[in-house]
Each structure stands twice: as C-alpha cells, then as structure tokens.
Amino acid sequence: MSFRADQLPLAITMGEPAGIGPEMIARIWHKRSELDLPPFVYVGTTEALLGYDNSLEIQPVDDPTRLMECNESKLPVIDVATTAPIVPGTLDSANGRAVIKSIDTAVGLALDGLVSGLVTAPIHKAGLYSVGFDAPGHTEYLARLCGLPDDQSVMMLSTTGLRVVPVTAHVPFKDVARVLTADKIIHAGMVTAHDLHSRFGIDRPKLAVAGLNPHAGEDGTIGMEEATHIQPAVWALKDHGIDITGPLPADTLFHAEAREHYDAVLCMYHDQALIPLKTLDFWGGVNITLGLPIIRTSPDHGTALSLAGKGTCRLDSMIAAIRTAGKMAGNARSMDLIEAGNG
Numbered sequence: 610m611s612f613r614a615d616q617l618p619l620a621i622t623m624g625e626p627a628g629i630g631p632e633m634i635a636r637i638w639h640k641r642s643e644l645d646l647p648p649f650v651y652v653g654t655t656e657a658l659l660g661y662d663n664s665l666e667i668q669p670v671d672d673p674t675r676l677m678e679c680n681e682s683k684l685p686v687i688d689v690a691t692t693a694p695i696v697p698g699t700l701d702s703a704n705g706r707a708v709i710k711s712i713d714t715a716v717g718l719a720l721d722g723l724v725s726g727l728v729t730a731p732i733h734k735a736g737l738y739s740v741g742f743d744a745p746g747h748t749e750y751l752a753r754l755c756g757l758p759d760d761q762s763v764m765m766l767s768t769t770g771l772r773v774v775p776v777t778a779h780v781p782f783k784d785v786a787r788v789l790t791a792d793k794i795i796h797a798g799m800v801t802a803h804d805l806h807s808r809f810g811i812d813r814p815k816l817a818v819a820g821l822n823p824h825a826g827e828d829g830t831i832g833m834e835e836a837t838h839i840q841p842a843v844w845a846l847k848d849h850g851i852d853i854t855g856p857l858p859a860d861t862l863f864h865a866e867a868r869e870h871y872d873a874v875l876c877m878y879h880d881q882a883l884i885p886l887k888t889l890d891f892w893g894g895v896n897i898t899l900g901l902p903i904i905r906t907s908p909d910h911g912t913a914l915s916l917a918g919k920g921t922c923r924l925d926s927m928i929a930a931i932r933t934a935g936k937m938a939g940n941a942r943s944m945d946l947i948e949a950g951n952g
Contacts, residue, residue, distance in 0.1 A: 616648060617725040618676065618685070619934050620715040623653020624730025626695045626704055628912030629922040631657035633730065635665055637924055637931070638684050644928060647935030650676060650685040650724065652715045654707060657695050658686070661918060673723050687714060697918025700733055705740035708732055712747075716754040719903035725938035726904025728930050731912045746779065747907065748898050755901050760793075763800040763899040765873065766882060766909060767933065768890035771863070772873035773882035774801050774899075785878045786821065786834055794818070794842035794875060800900040801873055802851045808904065809872075810940040817862060817871040818843055818855025819881055825858045839877070863889075892925040895933045904937045906930040 624630030634651055635658050637644070650670065651658065658665055668683040670676055679685040689711045693703040712732075718724045732747060744750035749759035765774045776797045780788050798816060805814035818839060819825075822832030829836055839856040846853045855875070861867060862874055863885035876882035886894050887909075894909035908926035916922040 617723070617938070618648040618650050618679075619931065619938070620652050620687075620718050620724040620727045621649050621931070622711045622715045622727065622729045623651065623657060623689070623708070624711075625700070625708060625733040625736060625912040625914075626654055626657040626691055627697055627699055627701065627917060628731060628733065628914055629917050630730025630912070632661045632697075632917060632920070633908075633922065633924055633927045634658065635662045635684075636920070637928060638665065640924075646928070646931050647725075647938070648681060649728070649931065650679070650687060652687045652718070653689050653711045653730075654691045654695065655686055655688050656691060658684075660695055660697070661920075673718055673721075676718075676723055687718075689714060698914045698916075700736045700914060702736045702739045705737045705742065708737060709740070709742060712750065713754060716751060716903065719905075720755065725941075726906070726934045728927075728934050729905060729907040730927070731908065731910060733912045733914070748778075751898055751901060751903075751905055755903065757901070760796070761800075761900050763797050763804075765801065765804075765897045765899050766886050766894055767897055768886055768894045768929070770865075770868055771886055771889055772805075773876050773886050774873055775876050775879050775882040777878050779879065782878065782880075786832075789821065789834065789838055789877055791838050791842040791845070794839060795845050797875055798842070798846040798851060798853060799849065801875065802846075802853075804899040805872055808899075808937040808940050811872055813852055814872045815870065816846075816851060816853040816855075816873055816875060817857055817867075818853060818875045819859040819862055819877055820856035821877040823858070823860075825856045834877075892923055893929045894926060895930045897933065897937075904934055904941065906934040906937070 666683045667686045691704040691707040693701040715727045752762040805811045821834045826832045826835035835856045896907045898905040
C-alpha cells in the first residue's frame with residue numbers, strides 16, 4: 610500500500626551519521642504504527658541505517674517525484690553517500706559534505722512541494738566547518754537555502770503547555786544587552802504571531818514578552834533596556850494588531866497559572882527561554898524554525914556521540930519533532946483550504 614494521496618510524507622535528514630540520528634530513525638520506523646506517526650522518508654546514507662539495524666526493510670527512492678508511490682511497509686530512503694566508513698560515536702569530518710547534502714536535498718524536496726516539511730536530526734557543527742559550512746547554525750543555514758537572510762528565521766522551542774522564542778540565541782551573556790534591539794524583538798514577534806496562526810491554527814495568538822533585567826528593570830532602577838528596547842517594540846507590535854503584553858518579570862512568567870494567558874513567550878536570551886522549557890519537559894522539547902516558506906522541526910538535543918550505536922538513547926524528542934511537523938503540515942493545509950475558499 611502506498612502513501613495516502615492527501616498526506617505528503619515528511620523528510621527526515623540523517624544529521625551526523627556517527628551520532629544517534631540514523632539509529633533514532635531506524636528505531637522509530639519500527640514503532641511508527643503504534644505511535645501513529647505521519648509518513649516520512651529518510652534522506653541520508655543507507656550505510657548508517659543498516660549499520661545499526663541490518664534487518665531494516667528499506668526501499669531506495671531514485672525519483673523523488675514518485676515518492677507517493679512508495680510502499681508504506683518499507684522505509685523510503687533517498688540515499689546520500691558518505692565518503693568515510695561510519696563508526697558510531699567517532700566523528701569523521703570527511704563525511705561533512707554528505708551531512709550538508711542531506712539537508713540541501715531535504716530542503717529542496719520541501720520547496721518543490723514533494724514533502725510536507727522536514728525534521729532534521731542533530732548535526733555536529735565542528736565536523737562541518739572543515740568542509741566549508743559557515744552558517745552560525747542549522748536554523749540560519751535553512752534560511753539561506755530558502756533564499757532568505759540569516760536573521761529571517763526565528764527559533765521557537767515547544768513542549769506541551771509552553772512555547773518560547775529566544776530573541777537572541779547563541780550569544781554570550783555579556784553581549785546580550787549590546788546585541789538586543791527593538792527591531793529584533795519586533796521581527797521575532799511578527800514572525801511568531803504569523804506562524805502561530807498559519808501553522809498552529811491559533812486564530813489570534815497571544816504573546817508575552819519577558820524583561821531582560823530582574824523585575825523587568827523595576828522602572829529603570831535595575832537597568833534601562835526595558836524602557837529603551839523592549840517597551841517600544843511591544844508598542845510597535847501592538848500597532849501591527851498583535852495581542853501582546855510586556856515587558857514582564859521573567860521570574861513570574863512560567864508557572865502554570867501564568868502559562869494559561871499566552872501562546873508563546875518572547876525571551877531576551879537563550880537560557881531565559883531554555884531553562885523553563887527544559888525544566889518542564891527535559892526529554893520531549895522540540896526545536897521549530899519559524900519564518901521560512903517550509904516547515905522544519907528538530908529534536909531539542911545534540912548528536913550524543915557517546916550513546917551512538919548502543920540502542921539506549923531516548924526517542925522522546927525526535928518522536929515529538931515528527932508529530933509536531935505533521936501537525937503543522939496539517940494546519941498549513943487547512944489554512945490553505947480556508948484561504949482558497951475565501952478567495
């Protein structure tokens with residue numbers, strides 16, 4: 610039996626082949642029915658899959674335009690050959706180009722409408738720099754592939770009951786106040802509100818904004834960034850019709866009662882966003898890229914080289930990433946139908 614005609618598969622990239630990415634995909638494939646997961650195709654080296662599970666039934670996909678004809682009882686694979694032998698847990702930069710090609714191929718499939726979105730397994734950036742990878746991270750690289758500037762994409766982390774958006778992400782804490790601008794906050798708010806509506810099916814998203822300083826600056830006595838950067842951005846976002854409140858003290862934003870009053874929080878720096886989310890759900894968080902013409906999610910963890918090949922890594926976050934991408938794709942289809950009906 611082939612894929613359902615109304616449900617394009619997701620593309621899942623292999624990530625770092627010596628890490629836990631291919632292993633997770635192989636293990637999840639066996640559980641796909643009991644987990645009720647959307648269909649997916651693996652974009653990466655067959656060697657890594659079969660090296661973990663040589664009993665895995667795969668079907669090579671030579672022509673992605675015929676992807677929907679694949680037999681759903683076998684894992685469809687768009688093979689991306691690696692250069693060096695794959696040894697679980699041992700990074701080999703010679704395979705970096707294959708990692709990049711896996712991402713490039715999956716994004717191309719999504720842009721061509723051949724898959725409904727992509728789920729990216731973790732990459733090891735240090736292993737990619739030697740082969741010319743010069744993007745700050747996965748998120749920015751995806752923006753480039755979509756023909757957009759690096760800062761167009763917005764990172765959102767999500768779990769049941771909480772979504773957080775770090776306005777500044779991988780910035781040393783000592784530089785956050787210097788890097789933070791009203792324009793960055795406005796951009797993050799606009800993109801977040803738009804995608805919560807179009808891809809999460811939320812009619813009028815409610816956003817909260819965390820302050821940068823303790824007590825949200827306490828009227829300027831513990832810092833002025835709230836007055837000079839954050840409040841003007843909030844006013845601008847309100848002028849754009851966005852339902853938003855803040856800046857609010859970060860230490861009162863994340864308890865259960867507070868979380869009932871917003872759909873996402875704009876946080877000013879990485880740990881302000883990630884600590885509450887990982888405290889709430891350490892294993893099941895999902896990294897979601899907003900602001901792109903394609904859907905992309907990923908597990909909220911790294912390559913875990915020390916666990917590769919042992920069959921002991923947890924699957925929670927990758928399963929959640931697949932489910933989230935599937936739901937986002939379904940919501941996007943529904944929104945397209947609604948807009949077509951109103952056209």
